[in-house]
Amino acid sequence: MNNIIKSVNLIYYSPTGTSKKIAHAIGDGLRVNNLKESDITFGNNKVTDFTHDSLTIFVCPVYGGRIPPIFFERLGSIDGNDSMCTIIVVYGNRHYDDALLELKNGVSKLGFHPVAAATFIGEHSFSRDNMPIAAGRPDHYDIGMAEHFGKEVMDKITSVPLLNDLYVPGNFPYKEMKPKQPVAPISTGSCCSCGLCISSCPTHAISTNSAGSIITDSNLCTLCCACVKICPHGARVFDTPFTKFLYENFSDRKNPEFYF
Numbered sequence: 353m354n355n356i357i358k359s360v361n362l363i364y365y366s367p368t369g370t371s372k373k374i375a376h377a378i379g380d381g382l383r384v385n386n387l388k389e390s391d392i393t394f395g396n397n398k399v400t401d402f403t404h405d406s407l408t409i410f411v412c413p414v415y416g417g418r419i420p421p422i423f424f425e426r427l428g429s430i431d432g433n434d435s436m437c438t439i440i441v442v443y444g445n446r447h448y449d450d451a452l453l454e455l456k457n458g459v460s461k462l463g464f465h466p467v468a469a470a471t472f473i474g475e476h477s478f479s480r481d482n483m484p485i486a487a488g489r490p491d492h493y494d495i496g497m498a499e500h501f502g503k504e505v506m507d508k509i510t511s512v513p514l515l516n517d518l519y520v521p522g523n524f525p526y527k528e529m530k531p532k533q534p535v536a537p538i539s540t541g542s543c544c545s546c547g548l549c550i551s552s553c554p555t556h557a558i559s560t561n562s563a564g565s566i567i568t569d570s571n572l573c574t575l576c577c578a579c580v581k582i583c584p585h586g587a588r589v590f591d592t593p594f595t596k597f598l599y600e601n602f603s604d605r606k607n608p609e610f611y612f
């Protein structure tokens with residue numbers, strides 16, 4: 353640790369694990385001991401106190417060009433205590449639109465002072481084997497960039513005495529959040545009711561009925577597709593025309609961006 357930062361918190365929401373990978377790589381790049389990790393995906397990992405001499409790394413996926421509301425719900429009413437933070441969004445190679453700005457404004461309201469920001473690319477939740485969208489990302493290059501970002505953040509904090517207001521791209525009013533349709537992934541014939549999908553669901557939308565079959569509450573489902581990605585038999589399916597649209601229009605590789 354250094355003279356200014358006494359503790360570091362790593363906080364992420366990550367149903368399909370790409371934001372988690374980026375968070376870990378940034379954490380490695382910071383090169384600090386006693387990093388406190390809070391995976392808030394399932395809402396049972398209490399976020400710790402934030403002293404004024406702490407640094408917090410927030411990492412969140414982009415949904416519809418925005419921060420998924422569940423991210424701030426999971427954070428709850430925390431007090432950043434005017435401490436420094438960095439904000440990172442992970443998106444599926446389409447665009448992050450207003451998500452980074454929304455994250456900046458959201459954590460600022462909670463009493464944090466954002467000093468750096470970054471965007472990274474993760475395999476799109478709707479990516480499928482026959483229509484891959486950013487498949488396999490974050491890859492080796494992305495992980496190296498995330499470690500580099502962590503190092504740059506620490507270098508900046510220790511070398512720049514006055515930290516200016518951080519610019520990040522985005523517009524306000526934010527991109528409109530479309531009302532969620534009552535759709536959800538379904539379990540198909542090859543389902544053996546192993547229950548992995550049940551435990552992977554951040555909103556507890558999946559359960560078994562009295563006959564032992566897997567059922568999904570589409571009102572609770574956020575379409576994160578964690579259940580689709582975790583199913584060892586390919587039995588969880590979410591068919592959406594977006595997959596083809598994204599595959600056809602957003603397959604050109606995008607790269608991470610840093611803002612200081």
Ligand SMILES: Cc1cc2nc3c(=O)[nH]c(=O)nc-3n(C[C@H](O)[C@H](O)[C@H](O)COP(=O)(O)O)c2cc1C
Pocket residue numbers: 365366367368369370371372413414415416417418442443444445446447448473474475476477478574575576577
């Ligand atoms: C409901 C939903 C909406 C999404 N919207 C966007 C989007 O607007 N732009 C984009 O590039 N990716 C979008 N994605 C893809 C995710 O941002 C991307 O897959 C991310 O890596 C998932 O993070 P995770 O692995 O931490 O869950 C969306 C994914 C879901 C489930």
